Amino acid sequence: MAGSGSRVRRYVLLLVLLGGFGLVLFRLVTLQVLQAEELSVRADRQHQKTVSLEGPRGTIVDRHGKVLAMNMEVPSVFGIPATLENPAKTARQLSSVLPVKIPELEKKLQQNRSFVWLARKLDPEQGRRLDRLSLDGIGVVMEGRRFYPKGSLLSHVLGFAGMDGDGLEGVEHRYEAYLRGEKRMMILQRDAMGRTVFPKSLAERSPVPGHQLTLTIDEVVQYIAERELEDAVSRSRAKSGTIIVLDPETGAVLAMAVSPRFDPNALSALKKQDRLQNTAITDAYEPGSTMKAMIAAAAIEEGAMKPTTMVFGEHGRMSIANTVIHDHEKLGWVSFAQVIQKSSNIGAAKAGMVLGEQRLYRYLQAFGFGQRTEIDLPGEGVGLVKGPKAWGRRSVASISIGQEIGVTPIQMVSAIAALANGGVLMKPYVVSEIRDAEGHLLKRAPPQVRRRVVSPDTARSVTNILEGVVTHGTGVKAAIPGFRVAGKTGTAQQIDPKTHRYSNSRFVTSFVGYVPADRPRLAMIVIIDAPQDKKASGGSVAAPVFSSVGEQVLSYLGVSSDEPVTLAMAVPNS
Amino acid sequence: MKIFTILLGLCLVFVFVWERVDMVRVGYQIERLKRDKTVLERQRDELRVQFSSLSASNRIAKLATEKLGMSLPQHGQLILVQSRPSVTPPTDLASTPMRVARNYLPSRRD
Incomplete structure (x- = not known):
């Protein structure tokens, strides 16, 4: 009698375990097979970040390699008005760094928008001073800016590049195809904290910078x-x-x-x-x-x-x-x-x-x-x-x-x-x-x-x-x-x-x-x-x-x- | 034999898990190094622009004339430069090594 009771318990236990495994297996098949495609897309959306990156514009040098025009990453400042408690105070603090007047900053920060540019392509020093202020609701992104370190020297030959980096006059315009950096979309993996972990594929390369031009000019x-x-x-x-x-x-x-x-x-x-x-x-x-x-x-x-x-x-x-x-x-x-x-x-x-x-x-x-x-x-x-x-x-x-x-x-x-x-x-x-x-x-x-x-x-x-x-x-x-x-x-x-x-x-x-x-x-x-x-x-x-x-x-x-x-x-x- | 198989299985699982964890760790490390590289590249570019700007001919000429009180040499100025004076005076002056620097940078106004 005792033996048959023990056997029943073993069967019940086996049944429960099998049932449990069956449920896990069922869920596994559901997730990995039946809903695999949909879930994979959803996971990618959460884990991956696609960014468009453009290689920096090429440098222009004279016949002895002296730099006449080159790109540099500089800070651009934006605000998130919705997160600001006191826009007037923030505007006052920002005005000590940015080349924008207080009323204009206030006006921008009081807009009912989730994103607003405050100043673009500043000098690197201004970016460092802004960092030291560490203001809430104010962010900085880096953008490429064209510098002509010799000032007005050779200006009519070099020409210039516009705000979006297109060559508009002179050598900058004529050699646009060579100077412009290559644009590339990169997929990055990110963790639960939003930190970038790894590019999705190791084969992905960084965007290629533009070519360097050497002029005959001395x-x-x-x-x-x-x-x-x-x-x-x-x-x-x-x-x-x-x-x-x-x-x-x-x-x-x-x-x-x-x-x-x-x-x-x-x-x-x-x-x-x-x-x-x-x-x-x-x-x-x-x-x-x-x-x-x-x-x-x-x-x-x-x-x-x-x-x-x-x-x-x-x-x-x-x-x-x-x-x-x-x-x-x-x-x-x-x-x-x-x-x-x-x-x-x-x-x-x-x-x-x-x-x-x-x-x-x-x-x-x-x-x-x-x-x-x-x-x-x-x-x-x-x-x-x-x-x-x-x-x-x-x-x-x-x-x-x-x-x-x-x-x-x-x-x-x-x-x-x-x-x-x-x-x-x-x-x-x-x-x-x-x-x-x-x-x-x-x-x-x-x-x-x-x-x-x-x-x-x-x-x-x-x-x-x-x-x-x-x-x-x-x-x-x-x-x-x-x-x-x-x-x-x-x-x-x-x-x-x-x-x-x-x-x-x-x-x-x-x-x-x-x-x-x-x-x-x-x-x-x-x-x-x-x-x-x-x-x-x-x-x-x-x-x-x-x-x-x-x-x-x-x-x-x-x-x-x-x-x-x-x-x-x-x-x-x- | 059974125990050996179980241990081998556990080892494989451990190696697999360790590899995945290490990959993530290396991934973070790579990203940090990339950020450092970007910062250093920015500094390099900034210094390159600064160097180019500070070494511009018009700036140097301005500093030389306004701050250091230098002026452009006059017409026909000859500067005789002897690279290294000898300890004993040479007996044959004609064979004395001598370089002639002729500097034409006049501020002539016609």
């Missing part, structure tokens, strides 16, 4: 050019100015200065009249007498003139197509070299007429006028060069003295660089290398030849003539002690907007040249627009700037002087 050369340009613009009370310095052998831009400048770190402080455009490549101007250097090259190349060919200067006055061309000096018979050195309009017009319409137009095109140089910057202008069919009876003469034609500064300096390097037109460029964030080279921009314009012999002849411009012609103030300089002055009348005729008081003064003349290291253009002096000329306003910039840059580059240096002997102290 920060020191750029600084020298900008300082001298601003001094000249201020001294002559001019409207604006431009300097471009090229390596004539490669077309690499060493400096591109436009005055007035702007500070890309403080775009909100820009005034209406501030121009963000890089006028060195966008705007066309009438080159005036600087065009005579190219006319001389064309005439010599075609055998139409030799440097020794005698030209009659008509005593400073010549009629063409019911108009009169004047010279500032009454010349009789002079050599063609003297025509250029004394900047005779009549002599240059005669050279143009000997060349004729078709050949003149062909050389304008060969030197790159009326076409983009294809420099790697956005918004380049083409200038204004009409075809011979649209020319009038005076056009050949006018174009030969730099009228009836519009060229951009980059076109003109590229053309003079072609004479400097022996007759080859190079493509100007500002970005020399692109590297990824780890420093691996992705792309290198080699110098690109566009075409041969004139023979080396012609280039040498023109160089000799242009040296004369500086030694005893209109450009003596461009001379650099110890160096042979070749160049040409230009003083172009501007069109008076009221009379629509050439003004006698508004000029574009310029000097374009290269140095050392026999082994050029620099080709440079200096343009001073509308100096407030009726007697201003390329020789008096722009040429001294060429000399000053050239002298300093040659010294900085370690280019030795052409002159022998006399050594003083020092006896060491015993």
Whole structure:
């Protein structure tokens, strides 16, 4: 009897255990099989956090690796108005750190919203001060901000990036595809406390930063050019100015200065009249007498003139197509070299007429006028060069003295660089290398030849003539002690907007040249627009700037002087 | 044999649990190191921007002229630099090592 009772208890116990296991098994099957999909989704929602991350924008450096633009994570401050007990007090505390006035902060914090931005992309120091306040209902998130540590230096070339990190002007815009960091969605696991435990998959990589651009620009050369340009613009009370310095052998831009400048770190402080455009490549101007250097090259190349060919200067006055061309000096018979050195309009017009319409137009095109140089910057202008069919009876003469034609500064300096390097037109460029964030080279921009314009012999002849411009012609103030300089002055009348005729008081003064003349290291253009002096000329306003910039840059580059240096002997102290 | 099997099973369970716990611990460690790395990267970027800003040519020129009273050298200034004066005066002065630094940084105004 006792045995059967014990057996019953064992069966009951077994039944209970089996029942229990059965229930657990049933629940297990329900959770793991029947509701698996739904529960898995719900768990993922609770455990996982999907974040969109963007790699930082790439850095821009000069040819020596000096940082010109880079991204940095900076604090942005937000408020959660619903959690604030005393918005007025919080606003007062915040105002000691944030660049926002108390009433504005109060207004934002009293809004019936769950989230409100208070200030974005602050300086890191402001973020640290805010941390020390540790205010309830106020939070900080880090956002990428673009910094231009050299301030307004090179502003027109670099351009700038907007609030959302898009490149809007200059190199920032042109190389947007390389500079922008890669965007990536990442799934993170988080625990019950909301802390991130682990990425869902170890294979997930962090977002890739943008590439680094190395410019051909030299920060020191750029600084020298900008300082001298601003001094000249201020001294002559001019409207604006431009300097471009090229390596004539490669077309690499060493400096591109436009005055007035702007500070890309403080775009909100820009005034209406501030121009963000890089006028060195966008705007066309009438080159005036600087065009005579190219006319001389064309005439010599075609055998139409030799440097020794005698030209009659008509005593400073010549009629063409019911108009009169004047010279500032009454010349009789002079050599063609003297025509250029004394900047005779009549002599240059005669050279143009000997060349004729078709050949003149062909050389304008060969030197790159009326076409983009294809420099790697956005918004380049083409200038204004009409075809011979649209020319009038005076056009050949006018174009030969730099009228009836519009060229951009980059076109003109590229053309003079072609004479400097022996007759080859190079493509100007500002970005020399692109590297990824780890420093691996992705792309290198080699110098690109566009075409041969004139023979080396012609280039040498023109160089000799242009040296004369500086030694005893209109450009003596461009001379650099110890160096042979070749160049040409230009003083172009501007069109008076009221009379629509050439003004006698508004000029574009310029000097374009290269140095050392026999082994050029620099080709440079200096343009001073509308100096407030009726007697201003390329020789008096722009040429001294060429000399000053050239002298300093040659010294900085370690280019030795052409002159022998006399050594003083020092006896060491015993 | 049975006991050995049970012990082996327990060991396997222990290793499995320990591995899971350790993975979570390492996960937290990785996240902490990532945060540290981010902070250090921010500091590095900040210092890089500061360095670039402090070494700007216009700032150095301003400090040199306004604070230190320096000025740009005049035309034709020659500075003779001898790298190391010899203890005994050389008999042949022409062979004395001598470098010539020619500095062209004029503030010439035409």
